[in-house]
Amino acid sequence: MQTEPMEKKQQSIILYAITNFGTALLFSFPATFLFHFFTGSISEGGLGFSIGQDSLRYLLIALGLVIGLLASPLFGFLSDRTRTRFGKRRIWMIIFCPLMAFSFLMLVMPFGREHFMSFETATIYLIIVYSIYSLFVNAAITPYQGLMAQITIPENRLKMSGVYNLMAGVGTAMGLVIPWVVHDLTKSWVMVCLVYSLIFLGTSLITIFAIKEPSSINQNPNEVKPKIPYREILKNRKFLIFESAQFCWNLAFNLVLAALPAIAAAVFGLAEPSEFGMLACVLLVILGFFFFIYIRKGDKWGKQKVMTFALLYLALVFPLGTFLAYTRSSTVIPILFQGIIFISVIAVGLAAFFVFPYGILLDIIRKDQEASYMGTNNIFMNASGAVGTMIIFIITAIYAEDAFFIVCPILGFVLLISGAIFLFVPLEDKKSITLDSKS
DSSP, rough: HHHHHOOOOOOOOHHHHHHHHHHHHHHHHTTHHHHHHHHOOOGGOOOOOOOTHHHHHHHHHHHHHHHHHHHHHHHHHHHTTOOOOOOSHHHHHHHHHHHHHHHGGGEEEEESSGGGSSSSHHHHHHHHHHHHHHHHHHHHHHHHHHHHHHHHOGGGGHHHHHHHHHHHHHHHHHHHHHHHHHHHHHHOHHHHHHHHHHHEEHHHHHHHHOOOOOTTSSSSOOOOSSTHHHHTTTHHHHHHHHHHHHHHHHHHHHHHHHHHHHHHHHHHHHOOOHHHHHHHOOOOOOHHHHHHHHHHHHHOHHHHHHHHHHHHHHHHHHHHHHHHHTTTTTTTSOOOHHHEEEEEEEHHHHHHHHHHHHHHHTTTTTTTTTHHHHHHHHHHHHHHHHHHHHHHHHHHHHHHHGGHHHHHHHHHHHHHHHHHHHHHHHOSEEEEEHHHOOO
């Protein structure tokens, strides 16, 4: 006999996760093709910056992450305490998703661009606009992430994590193809970002109208909530262990993602947007193949075990990039194929980053504090992302095209720390793992 009624049933995972497609599309631009907007010729819609001046891009990304340190937990806290007949998540998306899309478009200076053509004025403009954009990102996305934990039933956590990150992977993939196609047709980065913004708005509206959220008015009126839930969250041992490992792998991930276009141009000679897009597509094909393997076998193998393997594997693989960079001109293998081989080997481990983290985190998050947990999680993610981006900012400013030589050993070291944390501190309940394997 069932002792308590089922509180919720699983709503469509795809219709929820579709917004992450549009989000990843926007997030991919600063780390990839913003490089080509900065360094491209003025006749093709670029700003004509040098590679050294492209260090501004890393500074912007780091600035956005630092803003997220404060904004993400704030909006998570506010979302958990929002009381409307529309619920407490989607109302934030309704207000801030359009503002997020518009401020993203403003990054490429669609109006009055002639007033911001010098490097100094462009820097001031971009810092202001990127700061506003980052604030809107956290106001829209943190409640959206809280909605994930709110609608996901326990047995679908890995599936939700996988589909959520699959949409992120597809969005990132489209972020490597859309600029290549649209810019070749229009020679306009404004048109590229307009397409990005419209796609993001469309995906967010799908989630807003398709996912049902209960009214939060007069919900549990006798419940007394703590004014500052973060003190309780930070006492959660499993959460802190997870965040310690994630801090390291997210630092490495952001470091290599921000450096990827410069690496492609400086190391492998792929300076054009179309050339970079083709190499990135190879990466995404390999990522997709192993993504589906991890989705199918992840619960059977153990989420934390596979994530640990991926971290230790990449800790060994990334330092080989330094060896590759020093020997690339003395081998019989063409430099382009060296790059494809190295990217393919990396993709085997990176695919795990798109499957397991949220699947593990959703096992830790507690009811009625979903957005607060997600906001606290974003503090660690933004902090590590900012540190990683500032590292590559400093290295690029000093070593320019030789930055890749310095980056790879750093990546290996931080991933080794992350893997060691997961290796020696288990987070999964052995009893639940046994029950899952039997079922």
